[in-house]
């Protein structure tokens with residue numbers, strides 16, 4: 001690999017043991033979050049126990065994929081080289097219908113159209129053989 005391509009390489013998530021089922025699901029283009037067996041709270045990001053009640057009994061369940069735009073920011077340089085080359089790079093927080101929030105990216109919405117509570121639905125961006133990122137697009141789009 002050339003030095004140039006290493007510098008330009010897109011930073012990707014480290015797949016930890018606790019998050020592995022999430023990434024296995026995204027490979028299948030399925031969005032899952034953890035549910036607590038004790039209090040039924042849906043949570044994301046993945047944890048070893050429930051952030052609401054502390055119970056260790058968590059199961060992964062598919063969610064609807066429906067969400068609303070909760071907040072966003074637009075990143076400008078200085079950034080890591082991959083993102084600097086593509087700046088400005090919007091970063092969004094979405095709130096899933098089931099409650100948890102995720103940091104993600106919108107794939108088909110110009111920044112000027114961003115609005116609080118904009119209805120969204122999940123999509124997947126295949127990066128390589130192992131990783132598919134969760135992104136969002138306009139609902140019904």
Ligand SMILES: [Zn+2]
Pocket residue numbers: 036037038039040041050051052053054055
């Ligand atoms: Zn709980």
